[in-house]
Amino acid sequence: MKRSTFVKGTLITSVAASLLVSQLAYSDTVRLRMHTFYGTEMDEIAADLRERVKESSDGSLRIQFFRGGELVDSSQFVNAVSRGTIDIAHGVGSYWPGQVSIGTIEAGLPGAWVSTDEARDVFTDQGLDELIAEAYEEQGVKLIGRGYGSDYGLLTSEPVSSLEDLKSMRIRATSSIATVLEKFDIPTTFLPAEELYVGLSTGVIDGAVYGGPVEYEQLKLNEVAKYYTDINLLNPGWIETALINPSTWEKMSEEQQQIITTEIDRYLEDIHQWLEEGNQKIIDEGALFEFATLPAEDSRKLAEAALPIWEEEAEKSERNAQAVEILINNATQQGRLSE
Template sequence: MKRRDLIKTAAAGLVAAPLAIGATSANAATTLRMQTYWGKEANDIFDAFTDDVKIASNEELKVRRYTGSSLVPDAEMFQAVSKGTIDMCQGYAGYWPGQLDIASIEAGLPAAWTNYDEAMYIMDTKGLSDLIRESYAEHNVHYLGPIMGGPFDLLTKEPVNNLEDLKQMKIRATPSISKILQQFEIPTVFLPGSELYVGLSTGTIDGVIYAGTNEYLSMKLYEAAKYYTSLNMVSPGYTDEILVNMDKWKSLTDEQRKCIELAFAKHATKMHTWMVSGSIDASATGHFVMSALPPEDSARLRKAAEVIWEEEAAKSERNKKAIDILKAAAKATGRA
């Protein structure tokens, strides 16, 4: 068994293990309103997280979770947490690159890492998470940490054999991915996850770069688009996070904060495992026609990402430090 598979097996064991948290003293419950961009397809995952917080805190803390765009538009969750309009969110920083200097780097730049182990080495061991946490703190937001996603590939209504085929399609992509696709004259548009089904069904878009087959299956996007194309730009393909309003975070006791941190750690591992294993299973359902870009086209996408890296590094001194971390990791793993 490969080391990467061993890591995933160990992670699955962590998911099954109970939280090692001692109960706090009984007080009146504090309810935290949390929005995610995820819909009902992820109910079981988030129910487990909210239950863990409730049980670990001896019911002092209760997280009430709302699905995508229920309270505020998904792209505005960061600002809503900053202002205290909502207490928490699980979001994707690719939604707010113009609001946070390090957002695109946090979300997972193309060619940033090639596997889960490398991504967590960059985040935790080399300090990228600390830089991200510092940036959010300047906006009155506490960053709990990264939730590494699964695949981040292309789903289209028509087959894709190469990059040239995409020039005739309008692709939903985040701003950072759009900058790469536009170098190849591929039209792009942004839509939040909650609007993808309608967008594909009505022809507003011809394809999406959003996640992997697991998410595409649960969102039933295969009913409108069945051609799945692996891009091989970055793996894991995206990074979620949980954010907490800083004033709310500081109002909690040390024990309550620890309950949330440990529940988050379990949730992050469980969600990554769900997304990766689910995508493997979903790929075999028959709902998708599976293919991959030619290796030379994937290499062209990764090469185009170098422009994005330099643009990000120029935004702030903090961003330069973050890009230096990515460059050092690429060199250490023989990719540069």
């Protein structure tokens, strides 16, 4: 009896201890430093994300949010996540093409897609995201989310009626768009979003291809430039990427991982819808900007000039070649390229 009582007591103690350890492990708060390339315009959406993650995880997951430029430069997101300086990054692949060569393709090659539904299909159903995830894994980061931007027009301090007008201007653009513009002797440079206001107000740049009307309004660029021109080259004009540090990811339980991916997906979709609705409202009101569209012939020239960029990107690696093949097959199926 004594031995039986001892064994029984030992088992009860062991089970209780195991339960206690399990509860303590789950109750440890995982604090995640998340950095976006956006500024204050996304504060409300970011606050919703933080609250949902906290509630869904019973407080075991907490997000500390950083806006564009607050902790690290957007172009350094991949390195920062890999080193653990930040845990989660929300950016655009064209900010780091020197680190992840497929990033330019990921962000959106000119002419690659013309609707959000088409872009979603290319990434999720035609295998593009699988190739991209492999590339990020090689850089020590994990792909956990995909966002779809919105309108991608040209904002300038002077009106634009043709490509010829742009030859006397310096335009801020990411690498792929810059390559197209430079084929028409249009000077380009790159500035992060947080520097666009100063760049336009001081004449460092004369225009920018960055986003749609709502983003330009949120950055208060309507105070220094009011001419918005639709260049009819890519929509969505950029594709957003969410990355996480692998060590941070592995420390979380499967349930916590699911919470993060689910809520990051919702966060990215909320941003997309906010952009779409905001752009249309500003266009309908017509008060902040003067709207124009590049002549169809000029848009056609831009599209034709973009095709060699696809070939150049394909030559950078076997993975890039596979990605471009996906784009070519899709564009052919959509009727934008001949077989």
